[in-house]
Amino acid sequence: MRFLPAEDQVVVDRALALGLNDALPAPAYLSPNLCTVLSFLLAIPTLGFSLVLVPILWVAQYDQTKHRIMGLRKQLEKDSYRIGLSD
Secondary structure, three states: OEEOOHHHHHHHHHHHHHOOHHHOOOOOEEOHHHHHHHHHHOOOOOOOOHHHHHHHHHHHHHHHHHHHHHHHHHHHHHHHHHOOOOO
């Protein structure tokens, strides 16, 4: 279960349309609901460590995805200025 807000999806779609290599694979956030379920399902087999580890991993993937989307935005802005189509 992966998702992107509509604003970020527009950025990814534009980057894919322009053929930017940084857009592949398309960035997306793991659903927080999925992470919550994983935390609780893995709590007993991991002796409770999943209750700490899974949220930390979710925050890390969120930051990484956010960074990739910001990079795509910068590339799109740079490319649009270079070809004279600044938005």
